[in-house]
Amino acid sequence: MKRQRLVIAGSGSTYTMGMMMSLIEEKERFPLKELVFYDIDAKRQERTAKATEILFKERYPELTSFSYTTDKKEAFKDADFVFVQIRTGGLAMREQDEQISLKHGVVGQETCGPGGMAYGLRSIRDMIELVKDIRRHSPNAWILNYTNPAAIVAEALKREFPTDTRLLNICDMPIAIMISYAKILGLDVWELVPEYFGLNHFGWFTKIYDKSGTDHTERLKQLIIHNGFKPEDKEIANDKSWQETFAMARQMLIDFPEFLPNTYLQYYLYPDKMAAKENPNRTRARQVIEGRQKRIHDLCDEIIQNGTAAGADLHVDIHGVFMIKAAESLAYNLSKRFIVMVENRGIISNLPADAMVEVPALLTSNGAQPFVVGAIPTFYKGLLESQFAYEKLVVDAYFEKSYQKLLQALTLNRTVINVSTAKAVLDDLIAANKEYWPDLK
Numbered sequence: 001m002k003r004q005r006l007v008i009a010g011s012g013s014t015y016t017m018g019m020m021m022s023l024i025e026e027k028e029r030f031p032l033k034e035l036v037f038y039d040i041d042a043k044r045q046e047r048t049a050k051a052t053e054i055l056f057k058e059r060y061p062e063l064t065s066f067s068y069t070t071d072k073k074e075a076f077k078d079a080d081f082v083f084v085q086i087r088t089g090g091l092a093m094r095e096q097d098e099q100i101s102l103k104h105g106v107v108g109q110e111t112c113g114p115g116g117m118a119y120g121l122r123s124i125r126d127m128i129e130l131v132k133d134i135r136r137h138s139p140n141a142w143i144l145n146y147t148n149p150a151a152i153v154a155e156a157l158k159r160e161f162p163t164d165t166r167l168l169n170i171c172d173m174p175i176a177i178m179i180s181y182a183k184i185l186g187l188d189v190w191e192l193v194p195e196y197f198g199l200n201h202f203g204w205f206t207k208i209y210d211k212s213g214t215d216h217t218e219r220l221k222q223l224i225i226h227n228g229f230k231p232e233d234k235e236i237a238n239d240k241s242w243q244e245t246f247a248m249a250r251q252m253l254i255d256f257p258e259f260l261p262n263t264y265l266q267y268y269l270y271p272d273k274m275a276a277k278e279n280p281n282r283t284r285a286r287q288v289i290e291g292r293q294k295r296i297h298d299l300c301d302e303i304i305q306n307g308t309a310a311g312a313d314l315h316v317d318i319h320g321v322f323m324i325k326a327a328e329s330l331a332y333n334l335s336k337r338f339i340v341m342v343e344n345r346g347i348i349s350n351l352p353a354d355a356m357v358e359v360p361a362l363l364t365s366n367g368a369q370p371f372v373v374g375a376i377p378t379f380y381k382g383l384l385e386s387q388f389a390y391e392k393l394v395v396d397a398y399f400e401k402s403y404q405k406l407l408q409a410l411t412l413n414r415t416v417i418n419v420s421t422a423k424a425v426l427d428d429l430i431a432a433n434k435e436y437w438p439d440l441k
């Protein structure tokens, strides 16, 4: 079995230690010959890198080559896989996005509404540069991108690199939801076979089968409506914000019982309620800074100080395992089924061919082989067309440096709609993002 040279771009991420535990868990199925960390923030990277060095000495001694660098050439030369998990502007800018939106009475969220738009305009520039750098040194490496907002990033990368067939955008939300389905049904998550359609963070499960072909969809819906819905992945199971988010799946199912919703739809279906329940002084970014980020930093410091990872509260998470299992399937032509982002090209027959849709696909050494979805009902078509138009306009605005396109985008977005609100929130976001956004005309 070929061993892989894997690069983690954005290795100072709060997800890196979970990813390292998942690499250990998957080492027989996705064996590494070399692991390289790359980040633009040397200090932030050093913390996760030093902790990883100690962890791997103890739990992955077979991997003898681990390094970390801020040098792109050193990082990206001869890569087989690059996992990309960057956050342009950091959590500080995420907090700005959320607070500015809430100040204007609209949803303040990482990937939805004006916050997602602001983050998208920051991510596009860095992602294009990063993919160019990776391709300069490793023309054939698989790039697995999960940098957010993935829908906008995927649309921009498709336009900038239209012939790149080894670039896959991927999100863990569907599989995280499926862990909760599996728990309700008393099955293992990897036994479930989902049917799903949508855009990233904007989609629905139409069927949940198991591998024997049994259809669990209607029973699952009834169980959620009667007993509620909660997160089960260890990383988020006890997180109040994620508990509230998962609980909203029940309301969405009561209101629209046809399909099982992605949790992110709560922001588009009940935007006023979502905006009203937030505390502008403690948005999700602040919770993450004081929660996940602090926990991970303390954990790394503890490992470094003790010189051992024994006893450290590290665990495998679905985020890491999912990305690695997807990589395994691409690397070894396993044809396993994952929900990923691909260009529509008729998969959803009544949506635009150029939309980056999220659907089940078999991952092979020739890339994602998506399943046909067919025509979707009017309600979902309408919602998706408007959301796709919004995403497209944001990417147009980036390339054309157009204020007008951004105003159109926010006017279409279900979390805003009102033009005067769109103008006001846009003015504040432009001021906050001077360092990151293109100069708008």
Ligand SMILES: NC(=O)c1ccc[n+]([C@@H]2O[C@H](COP(=O)([O-])OP(=O)(O)OC[C@H]3O[C@@H](n4cnc5c(N)ncnc54)[C@H](O)[C@@H]3O)[C@@H](O)[C@H]2O)c1
Binding pocket: 009, 010, 011, 012, 013, 014, 015, 038, 039, 040, 041, 044, 045, 084, 085, 086, 087, 088, 089, 090, 091, 126, 130, 145, 146, 147, 148, 149, 150, 170, 171, 172, 173, 319
């Ligand atoms: N698609 C998904 O389902 C999914 C799931 C989890 C996280 N994410 C995304 O993963 C990313 C990381 O999230 P996080 O909360 O851990 O953020 P974080 O801020 O903790 O980590 C991001 C890291 O990227 C580095 N970075 C920023 N710009 C860079 C660049 N141009 N080149 C290299 N490194 C750069 C930062 O220094 C930092 O160490 C975010 O984009 C987040 O939205 C996506």
Ligand SMILES: O=P(O)(O)OC[C@H]1O[C@H](O[C@H]2[C@H](O)[C@@H](O)[C@@H](O)O[C@@H]2CO)[C@H](O)[C@@H](O)[C@@H]1O
Binding pocket: 110, 148, 171, 172, 173, 176, 177, 233, 235, 236, 284, 288, 317, 318, 319
């Ligand atoms: O608000 P955050 O920063 O806690 O999470 C934002 C991300 O949420 C989804 O991802 C994952 C999560 O990151 C992971 O740890 C797992 O356990 O569950 C979540 C899904 O419930 C989302 O898919 C990402 O795109 C967001 O960045």
Ligand SMILES: [Mn+2]
Binding pocket: 150, 171, 172, 173, 201
């Ligand atoms: Mn996601």
